[in-house]
Structures are given as C-alpha cells and as structure tokens.
Amino acid sequence: MTGPIAERSITLTRPSGIQESIRVRVWAPEYRPAVLCWEADVEVTGAGDTDKSHGAGIDAFQALYGALYLIPTMLSRYEAAGRLSWLEEEWIGFPAIDISVP
Template identity: 65%
Template sequence: MPDVIAERTLELTLPSGTQESIRVRVWAPEHRPRPFAPFWEADVEVAGAGKTHKTQGVGIDPFHALYSALYLIPAMLVNYEDDGRLSWLDEAWTGFPEFKLTAP
C-alpha cells in the first residue's frame, strides 16, 4: 500500500459534550490495472467514534484519482451528522468544501 499523503483530525462533539477524534486520511494514488482500463486509485478513510469508512477515488491518471478521493470526503463525513457536531481548529466547519460539478 502506498504512503499516506494527507491526514486531518476533526473533533466530533457529542450531545453529552464528550469529544471524539475523527481522522481523515488519503493515500497516494496507485496504479491498479483492470481488465479493460488502466485505472488509478487513491484510498481515502474516515475513522473515529467507533466507525470506519474506507473507499477509493478512481481516475484515469493520478490527479484524477486524487481529485476523486477528495471529492468523496464530505459525503463520508455525513455518516457523523446524527452523532454530533464536527469541527476543525475550533471552528464549526471541517475544512473540506463540497465540490460542485458543473459543465464547463
């Protein structure tokens, strides 16, 4: 498995006031050939508060795979919305903007 290239720790504040750390990690894109296409994948993981969600951003080159992985993070963080409030650096946001895909 390739190296982790980025990591961020978020805080999840539960209704009781207790805080849990949520770790977001992205691994370097890796070439993973498939039968009909030479795909690249960048693994991404969100873990903490007793949950772990891992998936891959997929692309036709390393940049495409990395962009896809970053795009997935906000959707993965939704898994914690019912548990409490996520924050980063004592701010009420995670630092992961949602990407809006539009035609050029």
C-alpha cells in the same frame, strides 16, 4: 501501499459534551492494472467506525480529485451523532467539490 500523503483530525462533539477524534486520511494515487485505472484511497476513522473508499480515474489527478470529492459525504454519517469541528471552528475544512463538466 505506503503511508498517507495527507491526514487531518477533526472533532466530533456529542450532545452530551463528550468529544471524539475523527481521522481523515488520503493516500497517493496508484495505478492498478487489475482495473486499468488510477485509484486514490481515502479513509475516515473514529467514533467506533471506519469507512474506506477510493477515487478512481484515467490519471492520478482524476483519482485524487475523486478521493477528495468523497470526504464530505463520508463525514456526513457523523452529523446525527453530534457536531464536527476543526481547530475549534464550525468549518471542518473539506469543501464540497463540483465534478460536473463546465
């Protein structure tokens, strides 16, 4: 696996005022013959924790879309620990994605 294609650092501000960096990274989709599909890895690291997962799909677009879809859920684990922000704004730049069929 090569390096990530996208990376963002967001800030976790704990109730005590201590700030910690949370890093979100996404890798380019790769075809994985062992599972006969495309997968795009995603990782959220920070505050003493690492969560890794991947989006999967029948093509690279579906795998990448799936990886982006996972990010808000992966970040939700930090909600109890404090406030997340990006560029000193409340919005962290990862909107919920609707993957339902129109």
